[in-house]
Amino acid sequence: MTDDNGGLRWGVVGTGGIAHSFVEGLRATPTARVTAVGSRTRERAEEFADAWGIPERHGSYADLAESPEVDAVYVATPHPWHHPNTLTCLNAGKHVLVEKPMAMNALQVAEMVAAARDNDRFLMEAMWTRYLPASRLVRDLVGDGAIGEVSWISAEFGSNVPYDPDHRIFNADLGGGALLDLGVYPLALASQYLGELTVVGATRQLSPDRMVDTHTTVLVRGENGGTGSLVCSSRTTLPNRAVLAGSGGWLEIPHFWAATGVVLHRDGREPEEFHRPFRANGYEYEAEEVARRVAAGERESPDMPWAESLRLARLTDRIRDMGGLVYSPATVKAVPLG
Template identity: 80%
Template sequence: MTHDNGGPRWGVLGTGGIAHSFLEGLRASSSSRATAVGSRTLARAEEFADAWNVPGRHGSYEELAHSPDVDVVYIATPHPWHHEAALLCLKAGKHVLVEKPMAMNALQVSQMVEAARDNDRFLMEAMWTRYLPLYRRVRELVADGALGEVRWISAEFGFNAPYDPEHRLFNADLGGGALLDLGVYPLALASHFLGELTVVGATRELSPDRMVDVQTTVLLRGQDGGTASVSCASRRTLPNRAVLAGSKGWVEMPMFWAGTEAVLHRDGHEPEPLHEPFRANGYEFEADEVARCLAAGERQSPDMPWAESLRLAGLMDQVRDVGGLVYSAPTVKAVPLG
């Protein structure tokens, strides 16, 4: 994990479950290595570092941000802290990969982008799905016209989690709710294949304490007239698949946000199974992309540029406005994307 392979030296900010998943993927990346971890306490940083054989251990985010042994920081905190942590690291001269959703709203994302630009640093939302081999394969098929013009998308992501008002999924102070945590995946899929999206309507079901959404469904219209229906849920299991349909066929992607299998249906042809495996757990591919961008001197990934993160944040702002979802100040305001 920590051998010097000439690639970027990663610092991990936050030690929750998603940080462990990222390190599992990073271990399969030949282009990177983890050199430091930062947590709110030194004890938690040391526990995490021991588990992954990471040499640098810091008992504060500030120490990690200013470590001379770190080139790029992966921000793995709950989303209400993404904005503050990203600004800290960018101003300290670090490149940043920040877990999705990039921030709580479009205003925060715009400030993160401005900081990256002002400090000439790389910044990317960790939309790992975009870098999976299966996703790239489907994107190539669409670009080659295998489906014709994509005009309809359906995507759902939902599971039945036990209700606990203190858990991050259900706690508004931790950025809880199905929309921010799960809905970002189907929204990102629709945005990628239909372009600029308009929210036509949204419905939601609230948690028992009426603080966050436990299910949200959104109807969207694409820039060229295509439509999408996307749903997310934290208190019931959904079909958990995406379907892209065009004038010449359709493709079905089970577990689309983390999938290795799909089926292509072309009009007049037998179904064609697609199989694109991971090397580890899938997170390795976004780590590879960060390393590629840094080696090339790029400050954005062409597959997940700043403008796309701004669009997604703006979309979720619109959905919350339409669906009547409210978060604690200062996380409420939506802003024009300009």
């Protein structure tokens, strides 16, 4: 199913900003190419395809899924459509990289995983952070014992977005809220280094219509006894860094979700700075991971396996439940917070 030079032929579902970023990153991968794009309208598909020189343009996602010129699909639609779009592509025999969060709740994620298994297709949540050179360095440093056993993690991701009820991040019908858009990054980091997480407590601030969270703080405890303080915000600009602390020192990761550098603080030593810039814009690394696993006949990535996506979905479900926010899979509507 791959093209002549051994790379994947990609189809892109959705034409928003992150779809443009993905295609930009993919261009740094010589063996990959984008052969098709699908949108809700033919006009949007044509505009995106013209911008990137993509040959196939489809006015529906289902049409793209049936294209014989596509091996793998990147799903870049708003959160509530991740589930149906992914099922459509998997059932059409395509491998799928789907944007985070993988779906609106754990039930939907479980259905997506089942479809990948039933169709013998690759499926991965696009947690691009885990494949960045700086993130791999952090993993290696922790694995080598540079800071001892990790016992505490702090991570925050916040940006001051002017309130607009029609903006996607404030619109409940589009799966809005700081937790799903931004909070998945701190949660994923804590899960990676603390193991299975228990939510000890959570607090939130709400949008003026009380339909979505705009600032959420979560305290977690890991299976190894470590703890974490995790914050996300759509109304406040935060320091936007992560700290992993252990028995022998700590790691500081500025802009940890898109990291290009790491500072290692070993007890009793001067700080050591490491720089790991992107080859393009960072999205190239997750695309290359998909290609590697597909070429090897594998159906999930060991760095972002299906079990991890299920674990993260259950976490966000639990955090939302604590605040009374419920997204309905059938109607993609949200119940107002109390």
